[in-house]
Amino acid sequence: MSAQRLLMKKIIIAIDGYAGAGKSTTAKEVARQLKYNYVDSGAMYRAITLYFIRHQIALDDSEAVHRALEALDISFLYDPIQQKSITCLNGEDVEQEIRKMYVSDYVSDVSKLLEVRQKVMVLQLKLGESKGIVMDGRDIGSKVFPFAELKIFMIADLETRAARRLEELQAKGEVFSLEEIIENLRNRDQIDTTRKESPLVQAEDAILLDSTHISFTEQAEFVLNLARRKIEEYH
Ligand code: CDP
Numbered sequence: 571m572s573a574q575r576l577l578m579k580k581i582i583i584a585i586d587g588y589a590g591a592g593k594s595t596t597a598k599e600v601a602r603q604l605k606y607n608y609v610d611s612g613a614m615y616r617a618i619t620l621y622f623i624r625h626q627i628a629l630d631d632s633e634a635v636h637r638a639l640e641a642l643d644i645s646f647l648y649d650p651i652q653q654k655s656i657t658c659l660n661g662e663d664v665e666q667e668i669r670k671m672y673v674s675d676y677v678s679d680v681s682k683l684l685e686v687r688q689k690v691m692v693l694q695l696k697l698g699e700s701k702g703i704v705m706d707g708r709d710i711g712s713k714v715f716p717f718a719e720l721k722i723f724m725i726a727d728l729e730t731r732a733a734r735r736l737e738e739l740q741a742k743g744e745v746f747s748l749e750e751i752i753e754n755l756r757n758r759d760q761i762d763t764t765r766k767e768s769p770l771v772q773a774e775d776a777i778l779l780d781s782t783h784i785s786f787t788e789q790a791e792f793v794l795n796l797a798r799r800k801i802e803e804y805h
Pocket of ligand 1: 588589590591594611612613615616677678679681706707708709710758762
């Protein structure tokens with residue numbers, strides 16, 4: 571199919587799954603090849619978490635949570651030099667900061683709150699308005715875009731996920747042991763899958779992708795083939 575035809579009908583691709591299962595690398599590559607926008611919904615939860623940490627917002631103080639959510643603004647800027655999207659919190663580039671472990675340690679607690687999820691959902695729906703997006707997260711196929719044309723649910727063994735995350739953090743100069751990372755992933759998986767508001771769950775019509783034993787290229791190709799077929803169906 572020509573690139574021109576691919577651009578004709580745009581779909582929404584939702585990639586959900588566990589921390590470190592390869593969602594963002596897959597989503598970025600799929601978006602790049604289809605010339606779609608990649609949206610990292612975890613970055614929105616992480617930016618809110620950073621704001622809450624900096625302003626010492628108590629999660630059980632609903633007034634304070636409400637005021638904080640009104641005061642914060644999340645946006646994405648495209649950096650043409652790095653060729654990637656930069657997450658901004660009230661205009662400040664927080665792309666690096668939100669990936670740090672102290673944010674990872676707290677983000678699942680913040681993401682449990684209904685008001686936080688509602689704020690993020692408004693943004694997500696806006697970004698999805700003109701379709702042509704690949705969004706990754708936990709509840710994209712099950713809650714945010716239940717009518718997404720393609721839903722993928724990514725899983726991988728805990729040890730594999732932790733090893734990948736360790737490598738990512740090491741590349742950024744953050745030093746943690748494998749055990750610490752396993753602990754963080756296990757905690758987040760537990761909170762994310764058991765929370766009341768839109769828990770991490772495989773949508774009924776989502777296609778399962780286990781990335782434990784496959785390469786980055788294979789996982790991206792798997793999703794791209796499905797996406798191209800879906801796009802084709804619309805002609
Ligand atoms: O990249 P990684 O898998 O480590 O996590 P992330 O996508 O950056 O998401 C960080 C956290 O945000 C998750 O552990 C969830 O608690 C929360 N999140 C969520 O609740 N719903 C989403 N759609 C995306 C993230």
